[in-house]
Amino acid sequence: MRTAKKIAALCMACVLCVLLTGCHGSRDSSAFVIPAAFDTGRDYEITFWAKNDTNKTQTAIYEKAIADFETLYPNIKVNIRLYTDYGRIYNDVITNIATGTTPNVCITYPDHIATYLTGNHVVAPLDELFTDAQYGLGGSEVRFDSPAVDQVVPQFLEECKIGGSYYAIPFMRSTEALYINKTFVEQLGYTLPDVLTWDFVWEVSDAAARKDAEGTFLLNGQKTMIPFIYKSTDNMMIQMLRQLDAPYSTDDGQILIFSDTTKGLLRTVRDHVQAGAFSTFKISSYPGNFLNAGQCVFAVDSTAGATWMGTHAPHMDIAADQVADFELAVRPIPQFDPENPVMISQGPSICVFNKEDPQLVLASWLFAQYLISSDVQIAYSETEGYVPVTLKAQQDARYRDYLSRKGQDNDQYYSVKLEAAQLLMDNTANTFVTPVFNGSASLRDAAGQLIEEVTKAVHRKKTVDESFMDSLYDQVNSLYRLDQISGQQNAGAESREMGPLPGTAISLLAALAAAWVLIAAYWLRGVLKRKKR
């Protein structure tokens, strides 16, 4: 009887283990292999997670793209879920990796994809799909006018390469632009150059921060003036470091940002915050709101935010009676070496998630590919200061015609929007991206946090000295676990593949371990009992 109980208990433990292991294993799909042919005799339903910029036109374009695609492929149904925040897409994808319920197609950033790749075969590699003669880019069996690989802007395509393989295709590209109240700059006695240096921006900003005895700003006659506001401080730090050719990280994830150069930049930020010349989006609000209210001289924001900038902007977040009348100029972000401008390339990419059914992955790929067809690219890029990611779309007569109509109205052809898009097209060769690795998203956040903390500390009248900087480095390093990221990269490629697991996966693994402990305990108990006897 006792033996039977033991066998039964062992069987139960084994079953539990198998179940738990099976459960965990269900998250790991097999490597994707392109089917010989797309099975059009079956119906497919794919989920597409996308982001819009609180822009109804973008939503309409997604809906039209889906409708057009479903007409071309009646057996593929696309369900869209829209987000207004990339961070939430990232968070939801991570959660759904644990439960094996990732979307099929997702608009996201390469930094985020690098984390998705910590699971086995979670994201479909696209190298072979790009060049597949039938279903690849420009493939013979694709039912729409798809761009060939060499028609995708090479810089943008390279940004989608992670660890030697392509895991995404670019969807839209933007950079940051300096939106300037030119009227104010000239009022202060300066002439606006084509490319502004950081020194110029700081000098004009300090001048714009002067107040009279009653605390009214001399430049605008108002009680509020933030001469220079930066929307994305992570980009600010990253671009300043790159312009100085200063350390940020290695390609394989060594964290190098905590350097003397970074401290020097932070001291500059400190000095100009103290002068009342600088603040950030997180601390104050949207740069465009201050710019449009005549309360800001220099606003750095994405070219994809161009429709919110200027007296006659089609999008406006402040009351009409608060909008100031001024001449707006669009320039590249401030530079240390204006002869050799350097700016970030940013913008969403598209990744395809791997599934057990390769036909479903192929259907997902076809939809992803449709999103870079000229129809979608041109329509979407015109909603903001985005640039199409394919040369095919950029050279399309419809797009050339669009660019030629700059300023014809303050909506479709809003001059600031078109100038912002042109800025990136003129500077594509001057763009860069930061290395992508598991943890690069955290490093990016940390880069911005350094500026945010210094700015806050000055506002809060704290002493921002060497000791503060050292303490800030420790705090940010710990908050974003950058020491662990560096440690992971040190441990080599194998450990890079085994990055931090989501909480649910950790729970399952813990349960698995507990099951093995119980088995061991049960076995040990039996051994001890036998010894006693």
Add this chain to the structure above:
Amino acid sequence: MKKFLAFALAMMMLALTACAVAEDTKTVMSHADYVAAELETEVTVEAYVQAKQSWWDNKATIYTQDEDGAYFIYNMPISQEEYDALVPGTKIRVTGYKSEWSGEVEITDAEYEVVEADPFIAEAVDVTDLLGKDELIDHQNELVSVKGVTVEAYDESGAAFAYKDPVGKTDDLYFKVSKDGETYEFCVEFYLCGQDTDVYKAVEALNVGDVIDLEGFLYWYNGANLQATVLTLAE
């Protein structure tokens, strides 16, 4: 030697006690003191949780209020379990920095502790007569009511409201109301009142011209931006 060790130990205990006392004696401000405090200074207040706007990435945004006024606690670090335990009515002591973002005065970089007390839930203050007046800001972040306002077309489409996410309907709802010739933009903040709440559904059912009563928290975004929690058709 023993005496020396005993003395050293006593001094250490004294120092530790002094630290603990210093930690505990952060002066709790009255609401008037809080209003008078300069921006970017450290503040400590005690108030009762009224509504929880959101929890994400281990940070919570919470409406709190006492008999004298309201405090908006923004992105306070807190675990999901602790957040769940902060039911409306719970008294908390919050220390953080008084900050301002687009006109919204809030406490940021905050820490909190629960204070034992009988629960308190504020009653909505009728601010209808203050709409468009400078005095309205005195009620910022409070639970307020606005009565007998008329629904206006939200945009050129003529719709009575707009979804921030028209496809998934998993984001805020915006609508405009007018009173005495002035128009105000209000919203249903999705993380405060999601798509399954009565107020979300009530806004979805609005028609231009409806006369409605509203209750909600008086958030500020470049002006009054009521985050509605209750909507009824006016009698």
